Amino acid sequence: MAAVTNGSAAGAAKNEKLGAENYLRIESVRKEFDGFVAVDDVSLSIRKGEIFALLGASGCGKSTLLRVLGGFEKPTKGRVILDGQDITDLPPYERPINMMFQSYALFPHMSVEQNVAFGLKQDGMPRADITRRVAEMLALVQMEKFARRRPHQLSGGQQQRVALARSLAKSPKLLLLDEPMGALDKKLRSQMQLELVNIVERLGVTCVMVTHDQEEAMTMAHRIAIMDAGWIRQLGTPDEIYEQPSCRFTAEFIGSVNLIEGKIKDDEKDFITITSPALECLAYVGHGVTGFEGQDVALALRPEKVAVSKDEPAQPHNKVKGIIEDIAYFGSHSVFHVRLAGGTKVLANMINSQRWASEKFTWNDAVWLSWDDQAGVVLTS
Amino acid sequence: MSRVMASIRRRLPGPRWLVIAVPYLWLLLFFAVPFAIAFKISFSSAAIAMPPYTPLVEWVGDSLKLSLNAGNYLYLVRDSLYVNAYLSSLKIAVISTFLCLLIGYPIAYSIARMSPANRNIALMLVILPSWTSFLIRIYAWVGILKNNGLLNNLLMNLGLIDEPLQILHTPTAVYIGIVYAYLPFMVLPLYANLVKHDYRLIEAANDLGAPPLKSFFTITLPMSKAGIIAGAMLVMIPVLGEFVIPEMLGGADTLMIGRVLWQEFFNNRDWPVASAVAIVMLALLIIPIMIFHRYQSKEMESRLS
Numbered sequence: 001m002a003a004v005t006n007g008s009a010a011g012a013a014k015n016e017k018l019g020a021e022n023y024l025r026i027e028s029v030r031k032e033f034d035g036f037v038a039v040d041d042v043s044l045s046i047r048k049g050e051i052f053a054l055l056g057a058s059g060c061g062k063s064t065l066l067r068v069l070g071g072f073e074k075p076t077k078g079r080v081i082l083d084g085q086d087i088t089d090l091p092p093y094e095r096p097i098n099m100m101f102q103s104y105a106l107f108p109h110m111s112v113e114q115n116v117a118f119g120l121k122q123d124g125m126p127r128a129d130i131t132r133r134v135a136e137m138l139a140l141v142q143m144e145k146f147a148r149r150r151p152h153q154l155s156g157g158q159q160q161r162v163a164l165a166r167s168l169a170k171s172p173k174l175l176l177l178d179e180p181m182g183a184l185d186k187k188l189r190s191q192m193q194l195e196l197v198n199i200v201e202r203l204g205v206t207c208v209m210v211t212h213d214q215e216e217a218m219t220m221a222h223r224i225a226i227m228d229a230g231w232i233r234q235l236g237t238p239d240e241i242y243e244q245p246s247c248r249f250t251a252e253f254i255g256s257v258n259l260i261e262g263k264i265k266d267d268e269k270d271f272i273t274i275t276s277p278a279l280e281c282l283a284y285v286g287h288g289v290t291g292f293e294g295q296d297v298a299l300a301l302r303p304e305k306v307a308v309s310k311d312e313p314a315q316p317h318n319k320v321k322g323i324i325e326d327i328a329y330f331g332s333h334s335v336f337h338v339r340l341a342g343g344t345k346v347l348a349n350m351i352n353s354q355r356w357a358s359e360k361f362t363w364n365d366a367v368w369l370s371w372d373d374q375a376g377v378v379l380t381s
Numbered sequence: 382m383s384r385v386m387a388s389i390r391r392r393l394p395g396p397r398w399l400v401i402a403v404p405y406l407w408l409l410l411f412f413a414v415p416f417a418i419a420f421k422i423s424f425s426s427a428a429i430a431m432p433p434y435t436p437l438v439e440w441v442g443d444s445l446k447l448s449l450n451a452g453n454y455l456y457l458v459r460d461s462l463y464v465n466a467y468l469s470s471l472k473i474a475v476i477s478t479f480l481c482l483l484i485g486y487p488i489a490y491s492i493a494r495m496s497p498a499n500r501n502i503a504l505m506l507v508i509l510p511s512w513t514s515f516l517i518r519i520y521a522w523v524g525i526l527k528n529n530g531l532l533n534n535l536l537m538n539l540g541l542i543d544e545p546l547q548i549l550h551t552p553t554a555v556y557i558g559i560v561y562a563y564l565p566f567m568v569l570p571l572y573a574n575l576v577k578h579d580y581r582l583i584e585a586a587n588d589l590g591a592p593p594l595k596s597f598f599t600i601t602l603p604m605s606k607a608g609i610i611a612g613a614m615l616v617m618i619p620v621l622g623e624f625v626i627p628e629m630l631g632g633a634d635t636l637m638i639g640r641v642l643w644q645e646f647f648n649n650r651d652w653p654v655a656s657a658v659a660i661v662m663l664a665l666l667i668i669p670i671m672i673f674h675r676y677q678s679k680e681m682e683s684r685l686s
Binding site: 105118 | 590
């Protein structure tokens with residue numbers, strides 16, 4: 001996950017440039033459909049200029065929450081406040097919010113120009129101003145050459161640019177993106193992710209996006225809320241969510257993770273130790289947790305933080321013996337599936353930085369796995 | 382020997398040819414041949430004979446004489462009855478098409494917005510009346526509209542009117558009958574078009590600042606243009622030549638070309654003039670059909686390019 005480490009450094013720098021706190025406030029919003037709770041008392045505060053991602057599997061309530069923001073669904077309870085104005089009861093056409101729809105929803109009977117001009121016309125903007133603004137928006141997304149085309153004459157990527165131009169034309173206070181890359185192929189997706197972020201940041205638009213693609217959320221957003229069953233499981237910057245998952249759900253949802261079940265043995269102020277039936281020695285974690293001795297916990301270890309070696313490491317704890325059961329080669333790195341003596345399977349990544357590594361491992365090799373004191377995260381829920 | 386057989390087989394019509402031939406054969410038998418016969422008769426003169434018109438080609442002595450009588454067509458232009466009948470038919474067809482659109486659009490729109498289960502029931506209700514004979518349904522309207530009919534009795538019992546309204550045998554009755562009978566032909570193509578609309582486009586229009594009514598006029602209505610044209614054609618073309626409804630519900634003064642045609646044919650036994658009336662009507666109908674066809678192929682082209 002090279003993108004994550006890059007993202008965290010850039011993300012921290014970006015966050016300093018953000019504007020006022022509480023620009024968008026979602027206050028205990030709840031949405032029920034015939035007794036089914038789609039959004040369950042969600043509260044969020046989003047800063048001006050922030051790109052905020054709602055991440056979750058389908059049916060987790062993220063799209064419903066976005067539709068509440070857009071005004072397409074009326075919340076059963078709760079308020080939405082944008083820039084000091086309570087917009088909960090405003091219909092979509094009176095909100096200073098524009099949305100880029102999942103499959104773009106471009107008007108098929110209108111040209112690219114007319115699509116972009118549509119919102120401006122509704123505001124009664126003078127014709128000359130509309131022409132100027134449309135040209136400006138099409139230049140922003142590099143679609144000037146296609147102004148006269150109809151949507152069906154454009155490729156998926158071009159349609160997305162038009163949809164973006166259309167949703168930005170009215171300079172909305174809040175831009176909503178519903179699965180912005182959902183309809184694009186993988187290669188175009190990574191290119192458009194960065195381009196979209198650049199455009200949005202250049203204009204300083206506050207942006208809430210919905211996605212089920214964790215990589216997309218990590219690359220594009222300043223902050224991510226992981227949603228499940230209508231409520232937010234964890235909220236944080238991409239690196240916080242990846243490096244410090246707060247529960248088993250987020251740890252397993254984002255990237256891959258090894259969860260080693262165990263009990264707290266020593267609970268000290270600045271470290272804890274864990275006994276686990278899967279390990280022969282103690283697991284030592286170099287930070288405290290709010291727990292108690294004997295509590296059931298899980299040690300979350302990212303595969304890239306687990307080292308593989310032929311010889312036993314010198315450290316007294318955080319090591320375990322196992323047998324390589326499988327090796328998955330990904331080009332830049334390989335993933336070793338190691339079976340421990342107790343039967344638990346642990347994944348360990350190894351970067352293939354040299355063409356021919358000095359230590360070559362193969363199937364059924366007995367190896368040692370080890371990790372350092374700061375590598376693991378203790379999960380209590 | 383076998384080579385000869387193969388070459389014969391190659392010359393014989395294959396299955397592909399047969400498939401293409403069926404619709405052409407249909408058109409030839411049920412359109413081209415009757416049209417040619419009517420076209421031929423329209424150039425002869427009426428005569429007391431069997432059939433009641435003069436032949437076009439005759440042997441006079443040693444010469445083959447072909448006589449084309451253009452008098453029937455000139456008669457159509459000279460006698461204002463025919464021009465008026467055409468104009469009146471056109472007026473009735475245009476107005477009733479517009480009324481069908483006005484009533485049919487909301488029906489089609491609401492059916493298209495229903496849940497799929499309710500949709501089928503509603504469509505069934507639209508189609509159901511046509512399971513009864515057309516003639517019986519129109520005759521039923523006589524019972525409803527006549528002076529001591531259902532409608533007048535109801536209004537009088539409610540105390541809304543003191544004496545019966547004269548509706549039957551007026552143009553109003555003709556419009557009621559036509560709109561009633563042809564409404565499904567407007568609703569069905571409109572429904573077929575509207576049901577394909579993506580509701581997200583309306584949401585997108587709302588999102589960009591267009592209130593519901595404005596979104597309807599800027600998005601839904603223009604996008605249903607093809608359905609409107611198809612429905613209008615399906616109503617207007619048969620209404621132009623309509624005979625039964627004006628005959629049963631209209632008054633003596635309800636002038637429609639279908640009735641004139643009937644009178645020429647059965648009352649006057651003037652087959653040549655009746656044929657000329659029919660040929661001119663067909664020519665008038667072909668114009669809107671061609672416009673429709675041209676529009677459709679243009680639409681197809683723009684979608685393909």
